Amino acid sequence: MDKNEAIRAHTEWKKGLSAYLKNPNGSLSPSEVDRADACDLGRWIDGEGEAQFPTDMAFRHLRQAHSLFHSRAADIVRRANDGERVSAGAALGSHSDCADASSEVVTSLMALPISGHNVRARRPAMSLR
Numbered sequence: 001m002d003k004n005e006a007i008r009a010h011t012e013w014k015k016g017l018s019a020y021l022k023n024p025n026g027s028l029s030p031s032e033v034d035r036a037d038a039c040d041l042g043r044w045i046d047g048e049g050e051a052q053f054p055t056d057m058a059f060r061h062l063r064q065a066h067s068l069f070h071s072r073a074a075d076i077v078r079r080a081n082d083g084e085r086v087s088a089g090a091a092l093g094s095h096s097d098c099a100d101a102s103s104e105v106v107t108s109l110m111a112l113p114i115s116g117h118n119v120r121a122r123r124p125a126m127s128l129r
Helices: 003-022 040-052 057-081 088-092 097-111
Strands: none
Touching (some): 003 057, 003 088, 057 097
């Protein structure tokens, strides 16, 4: 997966979270969402990314931003699962904590010195689980 595919996968994951907030049926657990290594981007970060960029500052920032994004997303799922009406627009929209963390993920991906198909996922599409 190249940078654009990584960004697209991250965006699709956020769309899945937005859809969940419209019908929070308990199928997502905050502890699973909090695991940054449970999505394709996170698995790449922990595997091939770490091997490729062990000392790159943009990569370090990506790891931190991605972890923070998952932490904030887990908080949103926790609130929704606890019965709070969580608007996807407010929780994920511009200037929300989650959107800010997501923007940092994208910015960090763009800063990595990779091109072509150097970023590979283990599965063809990122899922919420």
